[in-house]
Amino acid sequence: MSWYALPTNVPWLTLAVVIPLSGALLVALTPTVARRVIKQLGVLASAITLLLVLGIIGGFQHGAGNLLQFEEARPWVPAIGISYHLGVDGLSLFLLGLNALLFLIAVLVTNSDTPRLKQFMLLLLILEAATAGILLSLDLILFYVFWEAMLVPLYFLIGVWGEGPRVYAAFKFLIYTVIGSFAMLIAILAVVAITFAQTGQPSFDWTVLVQHPASGVWQLPLNLGTIGIPQLLFLGFALAFAIKMPLFPLHTWLPAAYTAAPLPVVIVLAGLVSKLGAYGFLRFNLSLFPDAAHSLGPALAVLATAGILYGAFMALVQTDLKRLVAYASMSHLGFIGLGIFAGNLLGIEGALVQMVNHGVIIAALFLIVAMIERRTGTRDRAQLRGLGATAPLFAALFLVISLAALGLPGLNGFTGEFLIMLGAWTAFVPMAVGAGIGVILAAWYVLRFYQGSFQEAPPQPAGYGEMRIADAGVLAPLLALMIVVGVSPAFFPAAVEATVKAMPVLLR
């Protein structure tokens, strides 16, 4: 079942990567002084991408039988089995939509007065192409190329256009990520080598590798015992993705990077890039190493739950609103991790829907913080009070976003958290209980955040203005998603269920 069928002779997925790249090319050709043109080009490219992706989502066929869709495969380095292989399934479908939506918002909120706007826009659009490529790649080398390609624009976007100790933050992010990537690269090569040994055919193709799960045991030297090969490979991938998410305790790059990054970048970084780590776990760890996922899942679930509680406690006492949202984000990512490591149908579906929800909620929260900062000149909670008195619309929208963030039943955050905790409860009850405590703490820190800045009297600073229509317009699609996914999310499992049910980790 689907809304409609798209023509099959068009490389839709390639277009999703090429359109932002073309936008980047056009921006590169535009004179630096033509700021308005540059911004309009950025908006145009990301808007077309969003329309295209919405078209893909609508044309996605539901039900078993056709898991990977819109596939494109061309040999790249046939001698060693590398190919240009794209495809979309239930794991990547809605993240692709989130990607396009958040980049459009990021471009829209990019200030035309940004210094070196041309380079900024260029990097942003390249970043969009890279993240779309990550979601679409079905070849491990292609994936790795996109994965690394994402890092470069992010590094410059934080390091050049950031605030505060931006170079420090960018470098910290870079080093963390590079170490993870290195581990992943080794694991990729090892996986392919092992499969090669089995089949005699070299292949970096995900669809091939997923058919040949690695096995075997590695004798540690000095009689230190044994470790399973799948477990070892699992950890290689896991390090890269755990850093990107980030999973506790590999998170210390996060507050620095989130706080330093300019608004458009933090929307993408927190809203999307963190989800790519989670996506990587689903696409590779749980699919290529289902046995290792079962044996290592509980340990990672412990870390995820620790992250939920740690992030929540940290959020409780932050005074910088951006740091507060950063730790809230970390806590919420713990939920996503928990659902993934539960390794069952509802946990993974919950994680998938929560990835979209988290992107929507965290982007909205960072937008709110930026709007407050733009008008008051501060993000310090101690210097803000009672702003809602003169800005009722602002207060109302902020409230809805806050409620979604704390997981109010009826809004989108609940939908994901409910399924994740149900999945976690099925797999390991104590983790679900820990997550439940996280829900209670979320109510506490989110309301402290909302009430502390928008309620009580006297207002400080005085004369806070009402939200601009343009700002409300940027928030509108996010608010709509919060309500729709909370009230009537049935479209989501309809599209992803078949893919999740076919995941090796469930079949085992």
Next chain:
Amino acid sequence: MDTLAPLVLLAPLAGFLVNALIGRQLPRRVVGWVGAGSVGLAFLFALLILAQVLQGQKLDQTYFTWWQSGDFNVPFNLYVDALSTLMILVITGVGFLIHVYSIGYMEEDQGYSRFFAYMNLFVLSMLLLVLSGNLVWLIIGWAGVGLSSYLLIGFWFERTSAVLAARKAFVMNTIGDVGMIFAAFLIFLNLRVMDYTAIFGRVHQLPKGGMVITAICLLLLVGAVAKSAQLPLHTWLPDAMEGPTPVSALIHAATMVTAGVYLVARMHLLYDWAPTAAATVAVVGGVTAFFAATIGTAQVDIKRILAYSTMSQIGYMFLAVGIGAYAAGMFHFMTHAFFKALLFMAAGNVIHAFHDDQDIRHMGNLRAGLPITFWTFLVGTLSISGFPLLAGFFSKDEIIRAALNLAGSEFWLGVLALITAGLTAYYMFRLFFIAFGWEWLSRDDRHLHEAAPIQTVPIVILATGAVVAGYIPVSNFLSPIFGNPVEQNIAVVIGLAALSVLVGLAGFGMAYLLHARRPELAVAWRTRLRPLHTLVEHKYFVDELYDLVFVRPGLALARFLNDRIEPKVIDGAVNGVADFFLVEAKEFRMIQTGRVRSYALWTLGGAIGVVLVVAAFLGYLPVRLG
């Protein structure tokens, strides 16, 4: 009926949307009547539903799917039977009167449209809560009423006290929500269904009184206790009086706080199957009834006295549903809705007359100035105190009688309930004598004004209800669900009624003696019983205890993580390692960028940490984690 049920929801939804989206542009008159009218319309729909339910009809209709994957199927379905019909009649009926009253009461307020939007949101959520036919939408309605309660407690958000009270209510209710969510998990994992009809059909597959069903019922009780302000999650309700008085009448007296009673009654097949959990419900109710009544005797804020009274009366309802007297509990829910809404709204008129002063010691001599409020408040006081043949008399007696009929701990809970009835009469008449006063006690000759008809007519209607509601055959109406009421020996009934009247009279006499006849005695007693009085006046210091045990340690832990662990241990300990390498590097004259190294090393350290945890899990280390 399958169209009427959603219409009941759509009416307040429409009212909410109108007032929330364009309320500020509309004239006040329109805003008020949209708010009240939408609830009135819902009441009309509810009456039409009643007509069909009286003919024996029921409804369990699915309108759309919320989530469907594997065997996890959550529909949006509405479930209408006698129980939900009784609930929606009270919610929309009493709710309509309170909305009308609010048109007058909130007249001067700046946030007029915001107020009515929140009130309609509340009615919508509450109706959703009672009409939902599955656990997920029950939880959504359950959280929706919590949200509206939060919004309305903190309605005057310039006041720090209101903001804190609202947050307290929300967080404590979130504890309850999580309990209910976990109960839903256990139900799904053991019965594989989420909708009521299927759950009720399968519950007997579980072993009676077993771990699973007991755990389910106790987790549901966590939600019920939080929402209904029963021990030990009760401390938010008195603070909730920060909200406007119509809110206290509607949400924190008549309807929302009784959701816990509804929940137990709705899940009665489960509680019948888990005797231990049911007994826990009864104990919570009986003890809360007594506990709250004692606190009520020592308060001086008129709304807080009524709040503790509400806690106490809901305790009666919990006691009833805990001992299986479900119809009696629902009967008391209905009569309580009448007399407590009336008491709150009358108190609202008094508070307005005294320019927002809520201290009963500053009031008095209200008969001449506020005649309608005076007499209706007296009716409410008599009804709640169990004055013969008024509504409260019948419903409370039915609960006490049901408890005394049983053996063991239930019998003693019945005795406690009887004593509480005396306390109820005492604290209510204490309030009445001090605040409303007789002429000979007059300490105040300020010229007071009665409220406008829009604020008195609803009270008079409710007062009529508080008199005659006892004659509505609720038990018979609910008999398709809870079975026929047990025939009782008429002599026993009359004997117990006489006993409870005597107990009530004793409470009344005590109040008359101490607060009308010889107030100096009250002062002397208070001095003599100083420690006890302090304990009760400070609500047994439960707030202070929770602050000490939960709030302060929670914040202290957060600060410790933020000030020590994050910078010094997680991000910083490795700086120590880095520094070590830096020193070594200096010696070898290989200094390049120490910072970079430190992060690289730390990342490595983190990775090793992960590996160690994982290894421990796999059993490669002598430590066992799982």
